[in-house]
Amino acid sequence: MPKKRSGGGLTxxxxxxxxxxxxxxxxxxxxxxxxPAAGALGLAAKGTVxxxxxIPANLKTPPLSQRTTILDAQNDPIATVYSRDRTVVDLKxxxxxxxxxxxxxxxxxxxxxxxxxxxxxxxxxxxxxQTGGVTQGASxxxxxxxxxxxxxxxxxDPTKVAQATQQTLGRKVRELKYAxxxxxxxxxxxxxxxxxNITFFGQQAYGIESASKRYFSKSAKDLKxxxxxxxxxxxxxxxxxxxxxxxxxxxxxxxxxxxxxxDVRDVSQAEANRAKATPIKLNVSRPKNGCITAVTGAGFxxxxxxxxxxxxxxxxxxxxxxxxxxxxGGLKIRTTLDPQAQESVQASIKDHVYQSDKVAxxxxxxxxxxxxxxxxxxxxxxxxxxxxxxxxxxxxxxxGGSAYGFPTGSTFKPFVAAAAIEQGIxxxxxxxxxxxxxxxxxxxxxxxxxVNMGDTVENENEQEVGPYAMKEAMAKSVNTYxxxxxxxxGICPVTTMAGKLGVIQADGQKLKxxxxxxxGTEGMSPLTMANAYATFANRGTYCSPVFIESxxxxxxxxxxxxxxxxxxxxSERTADTINTLLKGVVDSGTGQRAGLTxxxxxxxxxxxxxxxxxxxxxxTPNLAGAVWVGAAGSKQIPMVDITIGGVYHDKVFGGxxxxxxxxxxxxxxxxxxxxxxxxxxxxxxxxxxKGKRDRDKGDDDGDSDGGGDHDDGKPGDGGGGGGGxxxxxxxxxxxxxxxxxxxxxxxxxxGGRGGNGP
Numbered sequence: 001m002p003k004k005r006s007g008g009g010l011t012x013x014x015x016x017x018x019x020x021x022x023x024x025x026x027x028x029x030x031x032x033x034x035x036p037a038a039g040a041l042g043l044a045a046k047g048t049v050x051x052x053x054x055i056p057a058n059l060k061t062p063p064l065s066q067r068t069t070i071l072d073a074q075n076d077p078i079a080t081v082y083s084r085d086r087t088v089v090d091l092k093x094x095x096x097x098x099x100x101x102x103x104x105x106x107x108x109x110x111x112x113x114x115x116x117x118x119x120x121x122x123x124x125x126x127x128x129x130q131t132g133g134v135t136q137g138a139s140x141x142x143x144x145x146x147x148x149x150x151x152x153x154x155x156x157d158p159t160k161v162a163q164a165t166q167q168t169l170g171r172k173v174r175e176l177k178y179a180x181x182x183x184x185x186x187x188x189x190x191x192x193x194x195x196x197n198i199t200f201f202g203q204q205a206y207g208i209e210s211a212s213k214r215y216f217s218k219s220a221k222d223l224k225x226x227x228x229x230x231x232x233x234x235x236x237x238x239x240x241x242x243x244x245x246x247x248x249x250x251x252x253x254x255x256x257x258x259x260x261x262x263d264v265r266d267v268s269q270a271e272a273n274r275a276k277a278t279p280i281k282l283n284v285s286r287p288k289n290g291c292i293t294a295v296t297g298a299g300f301x302x303x304x305x306x307x308x309x310x311x312x313x314x315x316x317x318x319x320x321x322x323x324x325x326x327x328x329g330g331l332k333i334r335t336t337l338d339p340q341a342q343e344s345v346q347a348s349i350k351d352h353v354y355q356s357d358k359v360a361x362x363x364x365x366x367x368x369x370x371x372x373x374x375x376x377x378x379x380x381x382x383x384x385x386x387x388x389x390x391x392x393x394x395x396x397x398x399x400g401g402s403a404y405g406f407p408t409g410s411t412f413k414p415f416v417a418a419a420a421i422e423q424g425i426x427x428x429x430x431x432x433x434x435x436x437x438x439x440x441x442x443x444x445x446x447x448x449x450x451v452n453m454g455d456t457v458e459n460e461n462e463q464e465v466g467p468y469a470m471k472e473a474m475a476k477s478v479n480t481y482x483x484x485x486x487x488x489x490g491i492c493p494v495t496t497m498a499g500k501l502g503v504i505q506a507d508g509q510k511l512k513x514x515x516x517x518x519x520g521t522e523g524m525s526p527l528t529m530a531n532a533y534a535t536f537a538n539r540g541t542y543c544s545p546v547f548i549e550s551x552x553x554x555x556x557x558x559x560x561x562x563x564x565x566x567x568x569x570x571s572e573r574t575a576d577t578i579n580t581l582l583k584g585v586v587d588s589g590t591g592q593r594a595g596l597t598x599x600x601x602x603x604x605x606x607x608x609x610x611x612x613x614x615x616x617x618x619x620t621p622n623l624a625g626a627v628w629v630g631a632a633g634s635k636q637i638p639m640v641d642i643t644i645g646g647v648y649h650d651k652v653f654g655g656x657x658x659x660x661x662x663x664x665x666x667x668x669x670x671x672x673x674x675x676x677x678x679x680x681x682x683x684x685x686x687x688x689x690k691g692k693r694d695r696d697k698g699d700d701d702g703d704s705d706g707g708g709d710h711d712d713g714k715p716g717d718g719g720g721g722g723g724g725x726x727x728x729x730x731x732x733x734x735x736x737x738x739x740x741x742x743x744x745x746x747x748x749x750x751g752g753r754g755g756n757g758p
Contacts, residue, residue: 066086078296141195203215301342341669349661359642362394367622368623405524406613410519415532435462439457446491450491468686492513529615540572576679601666611652612637613630614639627665
């Protein structure tokens, strides 16, 4: 006699024999259970017995989708993300009341039958035949589990979900065969555990642990009798028996479960009656899903982590594979986010720029030498309400950032200087640097030489007249000096240097080879700029940015993660020279208000035409950061006669608003950290007439770009090449960045596009 399994289950052979016997006896009995109108639907039992043996016996059980926890560098949670809110638990961590309640109401003979309850099938078939409809089902708890596996495997694909739940005889037969296999391989306790972990309990809660947390804010192991009965009753129809939206209907269903538990002697009638008399007492925990729930303003950092996961081939060869891993969840993702740095960034933003201001700010901090992104924040929080956004102003377009990034103004000039020094130009190099001049022509590019079509460039104010050497020109951000320099060395070395520093346009387009590139006309992201300046801090070695330290699956397996790749962008001598030059910017130049007093630091200001964008990008040997302030929408806002963070500004420039934000953010982030010094070089002072050198020295210091900065001088449109008006009385569109005529004539003469918003 075939051996009977413990727990009342039959052997696989017995189950198959009984199933086939019933099928042969009844023909369409199974179809009659779930499909009383099978004939009308064109379905028949024909072929069912023959096809049964051809169904593969191996049930592919997908890992259950769970919540993923994103952690900071100290392993503290930043946010929880999931496609399905589920936390898998062992049976021992589920209340015995819950185990008994679900069995009593869904499959009271669960421990007595095998995969298929033949008695239940015949009873249901008879009942449905009498009523002419489906008033009673016959699916065992095991069969329900199998169906849920199919649904889980279908994910969010509506076609696959429909196939997994379609009311057809073929699906029912397939489900039955897999149920036989599951009973044979898993046993009753494991099936019950799996069922309670996979099933949907409404309110976005999958699995009993999440359901218990959602409705009662407690773990499943702590559920009381009346609470367990309530959750067990929800399963049949999560919308109909939702206690949050219909307490009366949910109470009726709960009491039905309690009575059923008493009928099958899981509890006494007295216990059931006491539980029935207890009003439903919910303690609902609202779903907390996604980067919108991130702590300390880290929503945009969280979103960047998601973008990295979905785009980097290390997590899967195709976009679909990566999305599947992400949606399955159950991951612990430890990131590079430094909580001290993030808190400092958010505190500085809050102090200087209000969420409701006309303009916004974004700040990113990067660790030189490792590429680790330590903090990322902005004044417009992550969200969907007024004065909120899901656009990450610190990121490139492909990583969830603005469409074009933001023109960088004079913060681009150090890249020109680095390219020139690498070409053999000494830091003592002087140029005539007049107040205004035509763009030199022709200028060598990587291809066809650039030819001037009449564009001009000028400095911020008329007192800025050379000759200047590099140190003073950098400190004062003299436009004509750097235009003369780029025409001297050509544009190709500059774009090549930018490429080595990871400097790319935020929209993914190639940098335009025009002389005005030296004035920062192209749109970049704060992350790009912070990471490029980190290369100077790292003495010329560029390291690509990274956000993820480690990823661990629900099973404890470590996944590979993207690594920072480092390469030499310039010689140490060149980097040391740039560091020396940029120390002068914060010591006595346009960035004095940003300068840190307790440690070596360097940086550069930048303000674009119309004062639509203002920047400060700076660094210490162990931390680099970029701050942008400007319009957060498609409409450009000139930052003139404007109140930001409760403070009135007649005109905004890189050293005034972004500079102090950078200073406060960096100070807090570096508090208690080592204070190493730069390796500097000696740059002799240029013997220019002292009166000229000291003339008009002050807070604004003439940080003007044309393409470009307006850190001093008169506010105004700036035309194409400079901050003033080369032709009084002639109106020039304020957003046009170019040479003196600002014609933007299609070949990129002068300033090119510039001034673009997100």
